[in-house]
Amino acid sequence: xxxxxxxxxxxxxxxxxxxxxxxxxxxxxxxxxxxxxxxxxxxxxxxxxxxxxxxxxxxxxxxxxxxxxxxxxxxxxxxxxxxxxxxxxxxxxxxxxxxxxxxxxxxxxxxxxxxxxxxxxxxxxxxxxxxxxxxxxxxxxxxxxxxxxxxxxxxxxxxxxxxxxxxxxxxxxxxxxxxxxxxxxxxxxxxxxxxxxxxxxxxxxxxxxxxxxxxxxxxxxxxxxxxxxxxxxxxxxxxxxxxxxxxxxxxxxxxxxxxxxxxxxxxxxxxxxxxxxxxxxxxxxxxxxxxxxxxxxxxxxxxxxxxxxxxxxxxxxxxxxxxxxxxxxxxxxxxxxxxxxxxxxxxxxxxxxxxxxxxxxxxxxxxxxxxxxxxxxxxxxxxxxxxxxxxxxxxxxxxxxxxxxxxxxxxxxxxxxxxxxxxxxxxxxxxxxxxxxxxxxxxxxxxxxxxxxxxxxxxxxxxxxxxxxxxxxxxxxxxxxxxxx
Amino acid sequence: xxxxxxxxxxxxxxxxxxxxxxxxxxxxxxxxxxxxxxxxxxxxxxxxxxxxxxxxxxxxxxxxxxxxxxxxxxxxxxxxxxxxxxxxxxxxxxxxxxxxxxxxxxxxxxxxxxxxxxxxxxxxxxxxxxxxxxxxxxxxxxxxxxxxxxxxxxxxxxxxxxxxxxxxxxxxxxxxxxxxxxxxxxxxxxxxxxxxxxxxxxxxxxxxxxxxxxxxxxxxxxxxxxxxxxxxxxxxxxxxxxxxxxxxxxxxxxxxxxxxxxxxxxxxxxxxx
Numbered sequence: 189x190x191x192x193x194x195x196x197x198x199x200x201x202x203x204x205x206x207x208x209x210x211x212x213x214x215x216x217x218x219x220x221x222x223x224x225x226x227x228x229x230x231x232x233x234x235x236x237x238x239x240x241x242x243x244x245x246x247x248x249x250x251x252x253x254x255x256x257x258x259x260x261x262x263x264x265x266x267x268x269x270x271x272x273x274x275x276x277x278x279x280x281x282x283x284x285x286x287x288x289x290x291x292x293x294x295x296x297x298x299x300x301x302x303x304x305x306x307x308x309x310x311x312x313x314x315x316x317x318x319x320x321x322x323x324x325x326x327x328x329x330x331x332x333x334x335x336x337x338x339x340x341x342x343x344x345x346x347x348x349x350x351x352x353x354x355x356x357x358x359x360x361x362x363x364x365x366x367x368x369x370x371x372x373x374x375x376x377x378x379x380x381x382x383x384x385x386x387x388x389x390x391x392x393x394x395x396x397x398x399x400x401x402x403x404x405x406x407x408x409x410x411x412x413x414x415x416x417x418x419x420x421x422x423x424x425x426x427x428x429x430x431x432x433x434x435x436x437x438x439x440x441x442x443x444x445x446x447x448x449x450x451x452x453x454x455x456x457x458x459x460x461x462x463x464x465x466x467x468x469x470x471x472x473x474x475x476x477x478x479x480x481x482x483x484x485x486x487x488x489x490x491x492x493x494x495x496x497x498x499x500x501x502x503x504x505x506x507x508x509x510x511x512x513x514x515x516x517x518x519x520x521x522x523x524x525x526x527x528x529x530x531x532x533x534x535x536x537x538x539x540x541x542x543x544x545x546x547x548x549x550x551x552x553x554x555x556x557x558x559x560x561x562x563x564x565x566x567x568x569x570x571x572x573x574x575x576x577x578x579x580x581x582x583x584x585x586x587x588x589x590x591x592x593x594x595x596x597x598x599x600x601x602x603x604x605x606x607x608x609x610x611x612x613x614x615x616x617x618x619x620x621x622x623x624x625x626x627x628x629x630x631x632x633x634x635x636x637x638x639x640x641x642x643x644x645x646x647x648x649x650x651x652x653x654x655x656x657x658x659x660x661x662x663x664x665x666x667x668x669x670x671x672x673x
Numbered sequence: 674x675x676x677x678x679x680x681x682x683x684x685x686x687x688x689x690x691x692x693x694x695x696x697x698x699x700x701x702x703x704x705x706x707x708x709x710x711x712x713x714x715x716x717x718x719x720x721x722x723x724x725x726x727x728x729x730x731x732x733x734x735x736x737x738x739x740x741x742x743x744x745x746x747x748x749x750x751x752x753x754x755x756x757x758x759x760x761x762x763x764x765x766x767x768x769x770x771x772x773x774x775x776x777x778x779x780x781x782x783x784x785x786x787x788x789x790x791x792x793x794x795x796x797x798x799x800x801x802x803x804x805x806x807x808x809x810x811x812x813x814x815x816x817x818x819x820x821x822x823x824x825x826x827x828x829x830x831x832x833x834x835x836x837x838x839x840x841x842x843x844x845x846x847x848x849x850x851x852x853x854x855x856x857x858x859x860x861x862x863x864x865x866x867x868x869x870x871x872x873x874x875x876x877x878x879x880x881x882x883x884x885x886x887x888x889x890x891x892x893x894x895x896x897x898x899x900x901x902x903x904x905x906x907x908x909x910x911x912x913x914x915x916x917x918x919x920x921x922x923x924x925x926x927x928x929x930x931x932x933x934x935x936x937x938x939x940x941x942x943x944x945x946x
Contacts, residue, residue: 537870593871
């Protein structure tokens with residue numbers, strides 16, 4: 189906790205950045221004390237976390253450096269932030285008199301290099317704007333998370349995010365080239381842009397996924413890919429919900445055969461009903477693939493997948509045009525968030541997601557036992573289901589989707605009564621079967637309490653990294669590594 | 674008090690892609706791929722019914738809530754939700770999936786269903802209009818067919834003494850509160866709560882699978898074979914010419930102009946009345 193007063197913190201920040209870049213408006217501070225993990229508190233405008241002393245808008249790596257040096261000297265907890273779309277508590281200000289460092293003003297695309305196929309931008313560049321601009325020129329980052337209309341480059345790298353087309357393009361860890369980040373002592377580090385190197389450990393991964401607990405990301409260089417939507421092919425099959433195990437096996441079959449569709453998804457009936465109820469019968473799960481790339485490759489992927497799936501009589505092919513139309517409306521942005529808030533207020537019904545991963549031999553057990561336990565142990569559930577949306581040669585992810593009614597419960601109690609309880613069940617089942625409790629939203633503060641179980645003996649490495657780079661414990665405390673009670 | 678809530682499940686048009694707002698050969702926009710949702714006014718109306726029932730707890734009155742829709746099989750999932758929310762009876766008047774049923778026919782089907790029921794309904798609650806056709810006629814036509822009074826733009830319902838309802842509605846001059854003795858038709862407008870509550874999975878399992886009453890529309894209509902013929906198909910669209918001739922009364926004082934207007938244009942028409 190800070191060794192100077194709240195007033196001195198604000199004074200010091202104003203000295204560094206000037207008055208205009210230091211925000212102390214109470215409403216902004218309250219809204220900056222949490223993220224969408226505490227969605228219900230957010231909707232009810234009840235704030236249970238310590239309110240930060242200030243939100244500072246930084247405009248350069250040098251300004252970040254000065255702010256971090258000041259925070260480090262005065263042991264002030266800082267929370268790095270760009271798009272404010274986090275959903276696992278990573279942006280909560282867990283300590284008194286924290287400072288939120290907002291990089292969304294650093295929003296310049298610095299270089300589009302179509303010869304070397306890479307783009308360099310500042311941390312506050314919105315992914316949607318970047319990708320829209322690139323697509324106009326026939327390129328794409330290949331990164332398309334559902335949060336695309338909100339998320340910005342710094343946060344996307346910090347949380348080790350992944351997009352809907354990951355099966356072809358990979359997660360953000362596969363897309364990043366070089367990075368610039370500022371460490372708590374004010375040191376600005378650049379990692380140069382090269383295709384690959386074997387000069388020691390890949391230090392980009394100290395930065396990628398650090399969740400603001402080690403450094404502040406100021407610049408990102410990403411790979412570029414050709415954007416050729418005219419060649420896209422869509423493939424879909426429906427199946428009875430009781431064949432979910434077969435559904436996972438079908439995803440595996442395609443991956444093991446060596447195909448690289450850009451997305452590969454399996455929705456159970458509960459989740460599918462929310463997306464496809466216009467034409468999909470109740471009780472039906474759905475398998476979906478999309479092939480992207482050069483014109484002579486996508487038909488081959490389509491034909492290959494169809495040939496494999498034709499051997500499963502449990503599957504019934506669906507009109508690919510229906511899949512194509514659905515996929516184009518998948519992302520959510522500010523309008524959907526505002527509408528959702530109204531709906532939550534009116535119905536006291538809330539929807540949350542938790543994403544995990546597992547190997548092919550345990551993902552079905554993780555899915556099935558988590559759903560069964562939640563339905564048996566948590567009251568007031570109105571929907572429990574999920575989908576797999578990112579597949580690999582050796583396994584896949586599971587994106588649990590659940591809704592519940594908030595009954596006889598104050599806003600500040602909701603997290604304990606429902607959300608954390610569900611998270612706990614999922615994490616317990618994942619750990620029991622040997623998967624990972626976090627696939628792409630980050631540990632945040634919500635799941636930091638399970639970090640030792642997640643890491644096992646390798647927790648030593650994570651803890652040592654944190655201690656080495658952040659010896660004074662000022663970087664987003666409580667994220668990655670839980671606070672001591 | 675027995676209340677029948679009439680609703681429609683409509684395509685979620687906001688999910689329709691911009692490029693898909695194109696009329697096909699039969700002059701219809703294809704909404705097959707978008708999911709169905711509660712028609713917004715109907716959703717508010719159904720929630721209002723549930724709230725009315727909640728308010729009756731502790732009072733010496735029981736509100737029995739039933740629900741009716743005219744539609745295809747896809748509407749069954751909506752009726753199951755209403756069962757799970759404590760509705761007593763769910764009815765679907767069978768119609769082809771996505772078929773357009775004109776408001777006159779809808780009102781006739783609902784009225785016939787109500788009149789053929791052995792146990793009389795006291796109140797019918799609907800939304801003021803649907804999102805897909807936006808006629809805004811069904812509740813008024815229904816009230817006329819039933820010979821019941823109709824209150825439109827209803828925003829609230831509460832139990833009142835002596836088997837009455839306290840109904841709040843919006844009028845051109847503000848909010849109006851009336852104590853209403855049934856029977857009546859209530860058309861819900863911009864209700865303060867536009868969202869229907871969500872049933873738990875346990876309630877869905879416990880209550881949601883009760884049998885839905887399926888009604889053949891032909892049985893409800895006086896002319897048994899008439900239903901299919903009366904499902905309207907749009908054949909063409911052409912603009913209505915609303916242009917009118919104009920004469921400017923030149924010169925003179927306003928009084929003289931008024932006199933010319935009366936003598937030359939108004940007097941003759943008034944005499945014909």
